[in-house]
Amino acid sequence: MNHRPTARAGSVEIIKVERLSKQYGSGANSLRALSDISLSVSEGQFVTVVGPSGCGKSTLLLILAGLVSPSSGDVWIDGAAVTGPLPEKISVMFQEAWLLPWKTAVENVEFPLMLRGAPFAIRRPRALSLLQLVGLEGFANRYPGELSGGMKQRVAIARSLVQEPRVLLMDEPFAALDEQTRTRMGNELLQVWEKFGRTVVFVTHGLTEAIYLADFVFVMSARPGRILERFHVELPRPRTIEMIGNEAFGRLRNRIWHLIGGA
Amino acid sequence: MWIVRTSQLLVVAIVAGLWEAASQRGWVDPNLLPPLSKIGSVLFALLHDDRLLSDLALTITEVSAAFTIVGPLGLLVGFFLGEQPPVYRALGPVLHVLLATPKSIFLPVFILAFGIGFLEKVIFAVTLSFFIVLLSGIAAAQSVPAGLVTVARSFGATRLKLYLFIYLPAMQPLIVEGLRMALIFSITGVLLAEMYGSAHGVGRLIFAWGEMFRMPELFAGVLLIVMITVAVNELLRVAENVGRSRRRGF
Numbered sequence: 001m002n003h004r005p006t007a008r009a010g011s012v013e014i015i016k017v018e019r020l021s022k023q024y025g026s027g028a029n030s031l032r033a034l035s036d037i038s039l040s041v042s043e044g045q046f047v048t049v050v051g052p053s054g055c056g057k058s059t060l061l062l063i064l065a066g067l068v069s070p071s072s073g074d075v076w077i078d079g080a081a082v083t084g085p086l087p088e089k090i091s092v093m094f095q096e097a098w099l100l101p102w103k104t105a106v107e108n109v110e111f112p113l114m115l116r117g118a119p120f121a122i123r124r125p126r127a128l129s130l131l132q133l134v135g136l137e138g139f140a141n142r143y144p145g146e147l148s149g150g151m152k153q154r155v156a157i158a159r160s161l162v163q164e165p166r167v168l169l170m171d172e173p174f175a176a177l178d179e180q181t182r183t184r185m186g187n188e189l190l191q192v193w194e195k196f197g198r199t200v201v202f203v204t205h206g207l208t209e210a211i212y213l214a215d216f217v218f219v220m221s222a223r224p225g226r227i228l229e230r231f232h233v234e235l236p237r238p239r240t241i242e243m244i245g246n247e248a249f250g251r252l253r254n255r256i257w258h259l260i261g262g263a
Numbered sequence: 264m265w266i267v268r269t270s271q272l273l274v275v276a277i278v279a280g281l282w283e284a285a286s287q288r289g290w291v292d293p294n295l296l297p298p299l300s301k302i303g304s305v306l307f308a309l310l311h312d313d314r315l316l317s318d319l320a321l322t323i324t325e326v327s328a329a330f331t332i333v334g335p336l337g338l339l340v341g342f343f344l345g346e347q348p349p350v351y352r353a354l355g356p357v358l359h360v361l362l363a364t365p366k367s368i369f370l371p372v373f374i375l376a377f378g379i380g381f382l383e384k385v386i387f388a389v390t391l392s393f394f395i396v397l398l399s400g401i402a403a404a405q406s407v408p409a410g411l412v413t414v415a416r417s418f419g420a421t422r423l424k425l426y427l428f429i430y431l432p433a434m435q436p437l438i439v440e441g442l443r444m445a446l447i448f449s450i451t452g453v454l455l456a457e458m459y460g461s462a463h464g465v466g467r468l469i470f471a472w473g474e475m476f477r478m479p480e481l482f483a484g485v486l487l488i489v490m491i492t493v494a495v496n497e498l499l500r501v502a503e504n505v506g507r508s509r510r511r512g513f
Contacts, residue, residue, distance in 0.1 A: 066417075067413060067417060092413075094414070102432045115418050115424055163418070
């Protein structure tokens with residue numbers, strides 16, 4: 001934990017969201033997805049966003065990623081106003097790995113670098129070392145169709161780190177995996193995060209996962225999504241499975257549960 | 264695999280054998296269905312006949328012209344329709360009506376408009392094939408998973424790079440399938456137009472042999488067309504399979 005380049009208590013603001021709203025359509029058929037969202041995330045933090053399904057948390061993430069434009073409000077990441085994808089600053093991961101099926105694991109990891117025209121001699125070693133980081137060094141030449149769901153998401157993690165982004169945005173990346181794999185992937189993600197010290201915004205509907213991973217948990221209301229509250233998770237790092245059973249964890253979990261249920 | 268191949272060859276051999284026997288022994292009228300051996304020797308002789316070779320060359324040229332036009336045209340128009348859901352929703356029903364309409368009934372109109380000749384053959388074949396290739400193009404565009412596009416966009420892919428690195432490889436199997444359709448229906452279109460009215464071409468030859476009740480020549484011509492079509496079709500299938508084996512699921 002000590003070798004992380006940025007302190008968790010670091011106060012450098014890397015994500016800033018101001019009065020963000022998103023409305024789909026107009027007139028009587030319009031749908032308000034997000035309403036007046038403001039939040040701030042400090043560099044190196046791991047934050048999670050939870051809320052009932054359909055609360056717009058995925059939309060929020062897509063807006064942060066510059067893939068969807070907001071109806072009003074502003075997003076800054078690392079000092080830059082987000083108006084479109086910022087590949088050198090932001091990486092996004094989804095529930096599905098979305099690997100290119102016609103490329104091998106290592107080619108998939110290199111893909112973002114290839115898009116930017118990086119030469120093979122630079123991108124291949126970097127992709128291989130990232131595959132090693134996620135424990136897939138022996139699967140570099142396999143195609144996605146030959147990998148399990150968990151392995152595919154590991155390749156996707158390696159791919160999202162290959163450009164050394166400042167911020168990693170993750171939209172329920174482990175939701176499609178079985179519970180055991182999900183827990184293991186969560187731990188592996190934390191290890192990777194400890195090593196790289198990037199900022200992570202992780203959207204999930206699992207309260208346990210949200211608390212277990214996070215420094216801060218943002219709780220959202222049902223549609224139109226608003227930020228109800230931000231909880232600081234004061235459990236020590238590295239996190240262990242046993243912490244899920246302890247009292248502080250349970251209390252926090254109950255508070256969030258009632259907040260979402262009562263919203 | 265070799266068992267499948269062998270049994271396929273066996274079936275062909277049995278059919279050929281039965282054909283030969285049925286004709287030789289008079290189970291069927293040999294004037295209507297000449298023995299295969301006779302058709303074979305006629306075909307061999309025809310392949311050394313300058314008249315047939317020049318007709319064949321013409322037909323192949325017409326097919327090539329039609330294919331070269333309708334393959335890219337149908338796929339491109341189809342791609343842009345598939346990419347624009349509102350346009351597709353508006354035009355879809357019209358396209359399906361046009362697809363279902365038998366184009367052959369318009370052959371007299373084509374002859375009146377373009378005369379009897381090369382241009383008429385090519386334009387008719389293009390018209391016949393266009394809507395089928397178009398549907399392949401639409402299916403190809405719609406087969407690209409939105410998630411792949413989103414991910415590539417998040418990595419900063421420009422529109423050109425999206426087309427190059429996501430759309431094209433993702434659509435490859437359906438593009439090859441579309442080209443296969445373009446070729447098959449170009450052949451059909453040209454032969455149909457030749458048989459309906461033409462001075463030259465294999466289609467006209469076959470039609471004339473039928474009129475004159477020259478069954479060995481007729482069957483030899485049919486056999487020739489079948490062999491060429493199957494060969495070309497297999498070639499494209501190989502290309503298709505090369506694409507498919509690289510595509511192993513997400």
